[in-house]
Amino acid sequence: MFKLFLIFLKIGAFSFGGGYGMIAMVKEECLLNNWLTEDEILEFIGICESTPGPIAVNMATFVGYSQYGFIGSLLATFGVILPAFLIILLIVSILNKLLENKYVSTFLTTIKPAVVGLIIGTAILLFLSIIFSITRIDSSFDFDYQSLIIFSIITLIFLGIKFFFKKKIHPILLIIIGGILGILFNL
Amino acid sequence: MKKYLVLFWTMFKIGLFTFGGGYAMIAIFEHEFVEKKKWLSSDEFLNLVSIAETTPGPIAINASTYIGYRIGKILGSVIATIAMVLPSFIIILLIAIFFNKFMDIKIIQDAFKGIKVVVIFLIISAGIKLLIKLEKNVFNYVVLILTIILMIVFSLFAVNFSAIFYILISGFIGLLILLIKNKKEKKVNKNV
Structure with a gap:
């Protein structure tokens, strides 16, 4: 059981850039330790991506529970969070001093466009994948009208409220509307 | 509280x-x-x-x-x-x-x-x-557009290139520009 904690501690400490990189590591460790079969892992990933919260935490809870029940899920989740928590705590507590350093502040300023680019790039890739099911250059083109209609409705609601009420709709409300639209379209 | x-x-x-x-x-x-x-x-x-x-x-x-x-x-x-x-x-x-x-x-x-x-x-x-809130200068535009294009191309061709590399490369180019500027300033100061 201690090994479970250590492995998720390692995953938490060495995965950069959020959930998607982490998925590959969790998969590798689960296979290596004979915790889960490949099929089970794929099912887990599907659920973790479609439930709220950080994917890494979801995966840790899931795998931990499958091995040692409640205590297992607690240990794995704690393990995956701990490194991130400690590192950020260290950085914020000395950030103001760090920012006085010309090199650190230059570094932080010049990575900003790359960060914004990553966010926009992610959005474009997801759009291609969900609306046109294009994930690779050779994947067959398949147009998903339903998703495009839901996307348009959401955009119209967002812009309409912004334009007429000079207010911004809360993202959580948009998520709920999206869920309802998904159900209505498939009745 | x-x-x-x-x-x-x-x-x-x-x-x-x-x-x-x-x-x-x-x-x-x-x-x-x-x-x-x-x-x-x-x-x-x-x-x-x-x-x-x-x-x-x-x-x-x-x-x-x-x-x-x-x-x-x-x-x-x-x-x-x-x-x-x-x-x-x-x-x-x-x-x-x-x-x-x-x-x-x-x-x-x-x-x-x-x-x-x-x-x-x-x-x-x-x-x-x-x-919209990003400072508008040539460096930012070039890095932004390159990041988006590379990310889409790499992903479509299934090339594994972690997100962190874009950030690190961009940061190091920024530091390099700063170092070059510093050197130039020193030269100018010497000439004066």
Whole structure:
């Protein structure tokens, strides 16, 4: 059981850039330790991506529970969070001093466009994948009208409220509307 | 005391309603902490995103620890992180217990289809908002456009290139430019 904690501690400490990189590591460790079969892992990933919260935490809870029940899920989740928590705590507590350093502040300023680019790039890739099911250059083109209609409705609601009420709709409300639209379209 | 309660409740809410991982969460963080509560400036928020991206671990955890510390030091960061994790922990625990029955429910599958689309919309709007606030200069435009193009091309051709490399390369080019400038200034000073 201690090994479970250590492995998720390692995953938490060495995965950069959020959930998607982490998925590959969790998969590798689960296979290596004979915790889960490949099929089970794929099912887990599907659920973790479609439930709220950080994917890494979801995966840790899931795998931990499958091995040692409640205590297992607690240990794995704690393990995956701990490194991130400690590192950020260290950085914020000395950030103001760090920012006085010309090199650190230059570094932080010049990575900003790359960060914004990553966010926009992610959005474009997801759009291609969900609306046109294009994930690779050779994947067959398949147009998903339903998703495009839901996307348009959401955009119209967002812009309409912004334009007429000079207010911004809360993202959580948009998520709920999206869920309802998904159900209505498939009745 | 009230500050901590608001922090806990806000993080709990975000943890409960964010689907689709870190980038979607960034959109909601921006809405809650920059726009509504004004606890962070837009510039500091970009710092936060950069730091969360370049440090290991889930982006959501990095960001909650950061925001929690800004608002209530160490106690704040502990409260924020626990509040962020709690909803998904409970939900996954329940699903793990009733595993097989859950994904078979058709209405849940349909709802997730709609939710996925909203997640894309949220990420796009977060990207555009940050883009508008980005300082307008040649370096920023070049890096931004190159990052987007390379990311799409690499992904379509299934080339594995971690997100962190774009950030590190961009940062080191920035440092290089600074060093070259420094050298030039020294030369100018010598000539004077």
